[in-house]
Amino acid sequence: MTFVFASFRSRIWAAAIVVPIALSLSALGSPAAGADKISDGQWYLNYLDVSAAHKISQGEGVRIAVIDTGIDPNHPDIRGSVEPGVDVRQFPASGDGLTDDDGHGTSMASLIVGHGRIRGIAPKATVVSLKYADSVSSSPTAMGSAINWAVEHGVKVISISAAHVDRDLVLQQAVEKAILQDVVIIASAGNKPEKSAIEYPAAFPGVVAVSGIGSDGQLWSSSVTGPEVLLSAPAKGISTAWRDNRRVVTDGTSNSAAIVAGMVALIRAKYPTMPATEVIRRLISTATDKGPAGRDSAYGFGVPNLVAALTAPAVSASAGRSVAPSQIAPTRIDAPGAEFPLRTALFLGGGCLTIVILAVGLVVMVVRRRRPE
Structure with missing residues (x-):
């Protein structure tokens, strides 16, 4: 039984279209058909030459905060790769974030650390579950609290597949603090028609805003674009883990952000002392340019070339495709009223x-x- 549905998550999350295709413990319909769909939905592995990248790095020792709806640590595709975090929806924050009644957080985690039927970009990394939302509600202030928690607990990569229209002060200051603490934050650009412009946190300076492409390498028609886009990555027809031991096929720039977060984990594992700004420069300077020459609002600097990013010599700050430091990280934290x-x-x-x-x-x-x- 295959069906498509859209729920409240389509107004919050960047992955809005979800097609359940198989159970991990009991198949729906033909197991062979399910396996084929799962394989087809992992086209990003070949497209990004992930197997070659894994000969260089698999994300060993890197912790990635997934700020989302929580993560189910018992899903077979990510079991053993999930670290307890916290549920920040109430003050004070409590719990461990290891429940996911929506499925979106588990989905994103599998694209980063999947090591079963769903294979992630950084299978030997660890995701930390920071639950800031559920199926019906979310808050940019809670997202900011989750970022602060991640920074305080030494996490150096943050993946956010959600967006809010409000330029929330708590969220803004949390983002700036994280970037100044050498954290790489990756966020989804958003999906049309729910979004028409890049929202926060992707719109903040220093955040790696990621748009989406399809298996043909072209911009996904539903990806939001804008001058904030830094990179583009696979978004359409991506198979992932889901709640209740399921696997699904999803469309959305949520996928794009999680995939780039996995890339950052591979680089940080190979170059553990490399500053965040240099990690980002390495990704953009080796990216495969798409669309008009140079940076553009659809693809940013292009689609990351993962093997090149892992093997390229040190990137000069003056390289033609690098960006100014002010575009990568803020130089101060704005206090209330500083604007x-x-x-x-x-x-x-x-x-x-x-x-x-x-x-x-x-x-x-x-x-x-x-x-x-």
């Missing part, structure tokens, strides 16, 4: 100074009048 225009700040500062001068003058006049003759 006031300069003229506003000068006006307020001048007004305060005037008030102080008047107050001092008034005190002096009162004192003088009270002096005895």
Whole structure:
């Protein structure tokens, strides 16, 4: 039995179309048919030459925070590769994040560390489950709290396959803090028609915003595009793990972000002391250019060439396809009110100074009048 459904997740998550195709413990319909669909949905492995990349690195020792709907650690495709995290939906945060009543978080985890029927990009890495949402609700503030938790617990790669229209201050400051702490954050660009522009956190400077492509290497028609896009990666017709020991085929830039997060894990495993900005430069400087020459709003710098990213010599900051450091990471953390225009700040500062001068003058006049003759 094969069917397509769309739920509330289509308004939150970047993977909006889900086609269940097989159970891991009991097949639906013909097992051979299910196996074929699973294989077809892993076209990204050959497209990205993942087997060659695995001869160089498999993500050993790297922890990736998956900020999502939680992760089912017992799914056979990811069992043994999931680390407890936390559920940040309530304050104070509690639990371990190891429940997934939606399926999306488990799906993303399998693209990163899958080592069963579903094969991920970094099978020897570990995903840390940070549950910030469920099937019916999510919050950008909770997402920011999850990022802060990841930074405080030493995680150096964060994968986010979700987007919010609000430029939430907690989320913004958490992103900036993470980047300044040498963390690589990867986020999905979003899907049409639910999204029409790149939202947050992908829209924040320093975040690796990823658009989606199909198996033909061309932009997926439902991928959101915009000047924030840095890279593009497989999105359409991707097989993944799902809740209740299922496997599904999904469309969405959620997949693209998780796949790039796995790539970052491979690079960080091979080059454990390489700064985050250099990890990103390595990916973009070796990417296969797509669309118009150079960076564009559809593909960014192109589709990562994983083997080249793992084997290329040190990337010069002045290389023609590199980006300025200010595009990769912020140089400061904005405090509340830091976005006031300069003229506003000068006006307020001048007004305060005037008030102080008047107050001092008034005190002096009162004192003088009270002096005895």
